[in-house]
Every structure is written in C-alpha cells, then in structure tokens.
Amino acid sequence: xxxxxxxxxxxxxxxxxxxxxxxxxxxxxxxxxxxxxxxxxxxxxxxxxxxxxxxxxxxxxxxxxxxxxxxxxxxxxxxxxxxxxxxxxxxxxxxxxxxxxxxxxxxxxxxxxxxxxxxxxxxxxxxxxxxxxxxxxxxxxxxxxxxxxxxxxxxxxxxxxxxxxxxxxxxxxxxxxxxxxxxxxxxxxxxxxxxxxxxxxxxxxxxxxxxxxxxxxxxxxxxxxxxxxxxxxxxxxxxxxxxxxxxxxxxxxxxxxxxxxxxxxxxxxxxxxxxxxxxxxxxxxxxx
Ligand code: G1P
Numbered sequence: 370x371x372x373x374x375x376x377x378x379x380x381x382x383x384x385x386x387x388x389x390x391x392x393x394x395x396x397x398x399x400x401x402x403x404x405x406x407x408x409x410x411x412x413x414x415x416x417x418x419x420x421x422x423x424x425x426x427x428x429x430x431x432x433x434x435x436x437x438x439x440x441x442x443x444x445x446x447x448x449x450x451x452x453x454x455x456x457x458x459x460x461x462x463x464x465x466x467x468x469x470x471x472x473x474x475x476x477x478x479x480x481x482x483x484x485x486x487x488x489x490x491x492x493x494x495x496x497x498x499x500x501x502x503x504x505x506x507x508x509x510x511x512x513x514x515x516x517x518x519x520x521x522x523x524x525x526x527x528x529x530x531x532x533x534x535x536x537x538x539x540x541x542x543x544x545x546x547x548x549x550x551x552x553x554x555x556x557x558x559x560x561x562x563x564x565x566x567x568x569x570x571x572x573x574x575x576x577x578x579x580x581x582x583x584x585x586x587x588x589x590x591x592x593x594x595x596x597x598x599x600x601x602x603x604x605x606x607x608x609x610x611x612x613x614x615x616x617x618x619x620x621x622x623x624x625x626x627x628x629x630x631x632x633x634x635x636x637x638x639x640x641x642x643x644x645x646x647x648x649x650x651x652x653x654x655x656x657x
Pocket of ligand 1: 500539622
C-alpha cells in the first residue's frame with residue numbers, strides 16, 4: 370500500500386527574488402491558491418493523505434497554510450461568508466501534513482533521504498512542487514497502480530523537445546507505450562549525450578530501498594546529491610518503470626512558465642475565464 374507523500378519544499382526560490390525573500394516560493398499564488406495546495410490536492414486525489422513536507426528556514430507560511438486559522442474562520446462566520454469559510458477550512462482538513470527540516474540544502478536526493486524516518490518500509494510518493502499536473506489528467510494514481518503491480522519504483526516521464534532535455538533527468542527505456550521499463554537514468558545530460566527525449570517530471574513512487582542507496586550516493590551534478598543518480602543505481606537490483614504522461618503539465622519553476630501557468634489555469638476557470646479571455650483578445654492585438 371502507498372499512503373505517504375513526500376513533498377520537498379526547502380528550495381530558496383532564487384528565481385523569484387525578491388518575491389521569495391520572506392515568502393516561500395511554494396506559497397506564490399496560482400490564480401487564487403498557493404502552488405503547494407495544488408500539489409497536496411493531487412496527492413490526496415491519489416489516496417495519499419499522509420503528507421510530509423521537507424522544509425527549511427523561512428517556511429513558516431507553509432505550516433500556517435495547512436493549519437487552522439481560528440480568527441479568520443470566526444471573522445468569516447460573523448460576516449456570513451460560507452464559501453470562503455469552506456475554502457479556509459479545506460486546507461487544514463484535506464490531509465495530515467507533517468514537517469521536517471532538511472538542514473543542509475544538499476540536493477533533492479538529500480531532501481528525500483530526510484524523509485526516511487517518517488516513511489519507514491513502505492513504498493511512497495514524491496511530488497515536486499514546480500510541476501503542476503492538471504487534475505483532469507490523472508498521473509499519480511496510475512503510477513501507484515503500476516508500483517503495486519510491478520514492485521520496485523516508478524517515475525513519471527514526459528516527452529520534451531530534444532533541445533530541452535538537458536533541463537531534466539533523462540531516461541533510457543525499453544519498449545514503447547504508456548508504461549515502460551527504464552534501464553538507464555542520467556541527470557540533466559548535455560543534449561548530444563541524452564539517451565532519449567523522455568524527461569523525468571516531478572512525480573515518483575519509490576521503493577523504500579532508495580534510502581539505503583541515497584545514503585551511499587555521492588554528490589553529482591551541481592555538487593548535489595541527486596535522486597536521479599540513486600534511481601540509476603537502483604536499476605541494477607530492482608525494477609524501475611516509467612509512466613509516460615501525455616496530459617497537461619504546468620511548470621511553475623521559473624517566472625515565464627509560472628505566468629503561463631497562471632494564465633492557462635485562470636482561462637479555464639468558470640468564474641474568471643470568460644472575462645479574462647475576452648480581455649486578452651482585445652488587448653493582444655494592441656501590443657507591438
Ligand atoms: C529535478 C530533478 C530532475 C527532474 C526535475 C523535474 O530537477 O533533479 O531529474 O527532471 O526536477 O522537474 P530541478 O528542476 O529541481 O533542477
């Protein structure tokens with residue numbers, strides 16, 4: 370059974386400074402919800418209601434967001450605003466959220482290793498907050514099914530333009546189709562050395578044996594302990610499968626992609642979309 374989700378959220382968010390000087394990047398709003406809330410909702414939708422966030426300094430706002438906000442609730446109750454009251458309550462009822470600090474920022478692999486004590490001996494999911502997956506295109510629940518059927522570990526893959534592959538972990542795979550066996554993984558390879566155009570996107574369902582491997586994994590690309598390197602080692606002893614995602618993914622990791630994500634998601638909302646699209650249609654032709 371997979372019941373636990375680990376969400377690394379200790380990054381400094383340097384690409385969004387100065388917005389992220391005092392606010393965690395995970396709290397930047399995507400339309401009207403902080404980015405991290407979409408990720409927790411995705412975990413919950415896949416049946417994972419035990420969420421462990423790996424945080425660091427200046428991340429208190431994350432804890433406050435998933436906690437009760439008694440004063441705010443009382444104020445909304447007094448005002449008679451049940452819709453907003455429900456929205457405020459929802460975030461602390463949706464999951465059991467736990468927190469542990471990473472301490473030294475030694476990379477994604479290290480962040481996952483910090484979860485070892487909480488996770489124990491069951492397979493578990495890892496969700497990276499920079500990737501948002503559209504709830505209409507389920508991915509994590511499929512990955513959990515594949516892990517239960519095949520054992521070992523499962524990573525989410527997505528075909529990306531060839532020249533973009535060096536921004537991602539890259540998988541060498543056997544077979545075609547929606548579920549593939551992975552026989553090689555390399556973190557951010559130069560374009561001309563990439564074994565495929567299949568990028569690792571930030572969803573994993575991992576065997577707990579990954580922790581032993583992570584303890585032995587030396588720093589890799591960027592001097593950081595890389596989860597990709599640990600998974601590449603794991604392939605020698607356990608199956609690692611890829612679920613090829615062909616749905617809608619929104620990148621919130623840098624400013625331009627973040628803006629695109631906000632516009633795309635807002636355009637599709639019943640309450641905001643029609644007016645936003647009408648304005649965009651009027652405004653765009655006026656631009657040089
Ligand atoms: C991380 C992983 C990388 C993966 C990417 C997905 O990189 O190390 O393998 O492809 O997330 O978003 P980051 O984007 O944090 O540098």
